[in-house]
Structure formats: structure tokens, C-alpha cells
Amino acid sequence: MAIINQATKELQVKIVYYGPAMGGKTTNLVQVHDHVQTVAGNKGKLVSLATSSDRTLFFDFLPIEAMTIKGFKTKFQLYTVPGQVIYNTTRQLVLRGVDGIVFVADSQYEKMPENVESFQNLVDNLNTLKINLAEIPYVLQYNKRDLPNAAPMEYMEYLLNNREVQVPSFGASAHKCEGVFESLNMITRMLLQKFISQSTPQLA
Amino acid sequence: MYTLPQLIEEDIQRIVAALKAFNILADATATLVIDKGGFLITHAGDPGDLDLTTIAALASGAFMANQTIAGLVNEKNFNSTYQQGEQFSLFIINIDDHCMLVVIFKSQSGVGVVKYYAESTVNKIAQQLIVAQKRDPGKGFNLSELNVADPQEMFRKKD
Numbered sequence: 001m002a003i004i005n006q007a008t009k010e011l012q013v014k015i016v017y018y019g020p021a022m023g024g025k026t027t028n029l030v031q032v033h034d035h036v037q038t039v040a041g042n043k044g045k046l047v048s049l050a051t052s053s054d055r056t057l058f059f060d061f062l063p064i065e066a067m068t069i070k071g072f073k074t075k076f077q078l079y080t081v082p083g084q085v086i087y088n089t090t091r092q093l094v095l096r097g098v099d100g101i102v103f104v105a106d107s108q109y110e111k112m113p114e115n116v117e118s119f120q121n122l123v124d125n126l127n128t129l130k131i132n133l134a135e136i137p138y139v140l141q142y143n144k145r146d147l148p149n150a151a152p153m154e155y156m157e158y159l160l161n162n163r164e165v166q167v168p169s170f171g172a173s174a175h176k177c178e179g180v181f182e183s184l185n186m187i188t189r190m191l192l193q194k195f196i197s198q199s200t201p202q203l204a
Numbered sequence: 205m206y207t208l209p210q211l212i213e214e215d216i217q218r219i220v221a222a223l224k225a226f227n228i229l230a231d232a233t234a235t236l237v238i239d240k241g242g243f244l245i246t247h248a249g250d251p252g253d254l255d256l257t258t259i260a261a262l263a264s265g266a267f268m269a270n271q272t273i274a275g276l277v278n279e280k281n282f283n284s285t286y287q288q289g290e291q292f293s294l295f296i297i298n299i300d301d302h303c304m305l306v307v308i309f310k311s312q313s314g315v316g317v318v319k320y321y322a323e324s325t326v327n328k329i330a331q332q333l334i335v336a337q338k339r340d341p342g343k344g345f346n347l348s349e350l351n352v353a354d355p356q357e358m359f360r361k362k363d
Contacts (some may be wrong), residue, residue: 003243012243037360047258058265063257066358093268097241181361188358
């Protein structure tokens with residue numbers, strides 16, 4: 001859960017990038033880190049706990065401070081999870097305390113089963129934390145739109161965004177930084193709107 | 205759902221007072237109270253140029269990973285980890301279901317004294333968290349006062 005620290009006037013929010021292996025979750029964080037406009041000192045280091053072949057082993061972590069709202073500094077903590085199937089326990093750990101999710105799907109046709117499996121895995125892991133997917137803000141990012149074998153957006157919508165309530169979705173080419181900030185700003189907007197409507201975040 | 209009790213400034217002041225007293229007794233450099241989701245709640249001491257935000261995120265992950273490993277080998281009595289360094293060492297101990305204490309101390313100091321005083325400090329913090337838990341749980345901060353004008357533009361891409 002997000003933390004509002006009244007003593008230091010800070011709002012802390014945790015956003016997790018989830019999705020299948022090699023889908024572009026880490027690339028999203030790298031692009032945010034490289035391209036975000038911030039006041040000096042408001043962007044932390046990008047920490048990657050990766051294997052020697054640059055596959056995420058535990059998580060990537062990027063703290064960013066956004067604008068001050070009515071005297072409150074808003075601190076966002078962006079995490080990725082390891083996409084490989086074997087790291088499910090790690091994904092559960094990273095999801096703990098999550099406030100919002102960016103699901104990064106791989107647009108290539110042959111990756112559709114992995115997208116669906118990963119999304120179901122997200123639902124299952126949230127359930128183990130007693131969180132219902134419908135209760136948590138999330139957006140869908142259809143990454144790798146620039147590849148020739150990318151499936152049509154409509155097809156991906158049918159596969160991944162076919163629930164009672166449809167969520168915002170974005171086409172993206174994360175390595176070109178296309179769709180990255182659109183996804184991040186939308187999840188941010190949804191989170192803040194949720195907090196404002198509920199007005200029951202944690203106080204610290 | 206996983207949740208911290210609602211803490212007000214008085215809670216934070218009491219927790220920081222406990223941390224400051226602990227730092228003196230245990231000769232600790234800095235002591236952090238963090239949430240198991242990886243958030244830094246508060247800290248005391250002189251961290252210098254240490255990046256406490258990142259330390260909190262990594263310490264939370266490391267502790268939780270070790271706790272999970274302990275569970276896999278049927279160890280039910282897991283509540284702390286110790287990282288021995290050449291310059292600084294790190295001791296992490298569970299406070300309750302939601303929080304833990306992270307102690308950064310010079311390696312020439314003994315971990316024994318840190319462990320010894322950490323026990324009573326953890327109890328004090330846990331007690332304060334219970335006080336917070338018993339306080340009116342419906343009493344929240346009204347975020348509508350924040351008046352988020354245009355969150356669409358919260359993060360801008362450099363030109």
C-alpha cells in the first residue's frame with residue numbers, strides 16, 4: 001500500500017512492471033531512467049539485480065520523485081519482476097505492497113501463449129497476496145510494435161483486455177522509448193485518482 | 205490485504221526516539237524502519253551519502269528472500285539476517301508482519317551488542333505500532349486536499 005508520511009510530507013507509491021520473459025520490462029525502466037525530466041537529485045539510481053546475461057534475476061528498481069502536490073513530495077518506486085517462469089516466488093515477493101501494475105506484453109504472434117500465461121500468473125500471485133485484480137489499477141502495454149511479426153492491437157485486446165472492465169492499453173516500442181511515458185503517466189493518473197477517491201492510504 | 209497501521213507524527217517521533225537511543229547504545233551508524241514492500245518509513249543516525257531509499261528496497265527483498273529460503277528448509281524460527289562487511293555491516297530484524305528494522309553499523313563494532321539492543325528496540329517499535337493499530341482505523345488523511353491538477357503530465361520525457 002502507498003505510504004503517506006506526514007512527518008516528512010511524502011507520498012510513496014510502488015508500481016510493478018509485470019509480464020513474460022524478454023518482453024521489455026527492464027527496457028521500460030531503462031528508458032524512464034534515461035529520458036525522464038526531473039529536477040536534479042530527484043531521480044535515483046537504476047538498480048538491476050540481473051544475471052551475467054542481463055536477465056532479471058530478482059528485480060530492477062528505480063526510485064523517482066515527481067512534482068510536489070500541495071506540499072507533499074510524491075515518490076514513485078518502479079520495480080520489474082523476473083519474467084522467467086521459474087522465478088515465481090521472486091515475483092510474489094516483489095508484488096508485496098504493490099499499488100499499480102504495468103503489464104508489458106510481447107506483441108509477437110508466437111509470444112501470445114506466454115502473454116496469457118504471464119497474465120494468469122499475475123492474477124494468481126495477486127490472489128496469494130489477497131488482492132483482487134479488479135481492485136488494483138493496471139494498464140496494458142503492447143510492446144515491440146515495431147517488429148514485423150507483431151499481432152494486431154485488436155487481437156491483443158481480445159486476448160488480454162477482454163474483461164468486464166477494460167483498462168487503458170498502449171502500443172509501445174520500449175527500446176525507442178515509444179509508449180513508455182504514456183503507460184507510466186496513465187498508471188500514475190489512475191493511482192492518484194484511486195487514492196483521492198478512497199482517501200484511505202497508509203499514514204506514516 | 206497487506207497493510208501498515210496508520211501512523212501519525214507522534215508515532216514517528218516515538219519510533220525515532222527509540223532508534224536514536226538504540227544508535228547510542230549499539231554504536232550504530234544509521235537505523236531504518238522499513239515496510240516489507242520496500243518503503244522507508246523513518247530512520248535515525250547519520251547515513252552520510254548512503255542511498256537509504258535503495259537500501260530499504262534491497263534490504264526488504266533480501267530479508268524476504270532469506271525468509272522464504274528458511275521456509276523451504278522448514279526453518280520456522282527465522283527473524284533476522286546479518287551481512288558482515290569490511291567497512292559496514294548490516295543487521296535486519298523483523299518487527300512485525302509489516303515492518304522490519306535495518307541497522308547499519310561499522311564492522312569493527314560487534315554484532316552481539318547490536319543484536320542485544322535490537323531486541324528491546326524492536327519491542328518498543330512494535331508496541332508503538334500496536335498503539336497505532338488500536339487508534340481509530342477509519343481516521344485517514346483526506347487526499348482530496350492534494351488537488352492533483354494534471355497527473356497526465358507527472359512524468360515528462362526529455363526533448
